[in-house]
């Protein structure tokens with residue numbers, strides 16, 4: 001702890017350099033931070049040559065939510081996870097759909113601190129099967145998450161992240177050891193989009209991390225927000241689908257979600273025609289489980305057997321309306337379905 005504020009603690013991943021500077025090792029921005037300054041995300045500060053997180057257990061939102069909302073459609077379907085977040089972000093998306101949390105810098109003196117033990121106790125009281133860090137970038141709650149996931153694992157709770165996927169491999173490995181069993185990674189678009197809108201971030205890091213997560217047995221689902229005029233061109237969608245296949249294979253689900261005007265980017269919502277194009281292109285290219293999100297009642301929210309097309313799960317707006325399979329097998333053709341838990 002620092003200055004008796006419970007949410008200010010020494011960071012885990014950083015190195016001290018000469019001149020009192022530090023290099024953060026939590027996300028691939030790898031900020032070089034001079035004394036008294038903060039990193040790009042505003043949640044890490046150099047205090048006398050040591051790096052501190054300012055958001056340990058500073059909880060901005062907390063709610064039990066169905067796992068389908070994240071969205072995870074192939075991970076403990078029908079379960080609920082106690083979902084929580086902190087403040088700020090390491091990305092700068094002008095179209096952010098959760099800007100009220102991600103664009104607010106932390107204020108440690110006003111923090112609402114929830115100790116890790118209390119978070120796990122709350123999940124158990126609520127009858128949740130897991131813990132999920134979401135709403136804004138979960139990587140920024142790294143040190144806290146390590147503790148919460150470890151405690152949760154001891155009580156049989158799964159741990160998951162809904163992330164922009166920009167964490168370092170060191171961070172990913174430590175989370176996996178602590179009990180992170182699933183991650184939903186948001187791929188924003190191509191290299192140019194990352195460079196122009198996300199302060200020079202790199203698309204390749206996200207694909208690398210998604211693949212690395214999968215290789216160590218973490219359940220991975222991808223999400224792609226189709227933003228009008230930015231990444232909703234047909235050739236860009238086709239390219240992204242090919243990248244998905246190259247890095248993650250056909251069995252990793254992909255969720256195309258519909259953009260609505262938010263924060264500093266104001267355009268009409270993604271057209272249904274483009275949403276359907278993305279779904280059908282992914283399906284025809286061989287991805288087993290493409291989905292549409294933010295289009296409640298659309299047939300492409302459902303799960304169909306990739307072999308015979310039988311309807312397996314019917315959904316409306318992330319609510320499961322009906323399930324027609326048992327023991328992870330398609331009733332139509334007997335195919336084993338890719339479902340974790």
Ligand code: SF4
Pocket residue numbers: 024025026027028029030031038039040041042043044090
């Ligand atoms: S978490 Fe990322 S953005 Fe924040 S200080 Fe560390 S390297 Fe920089």
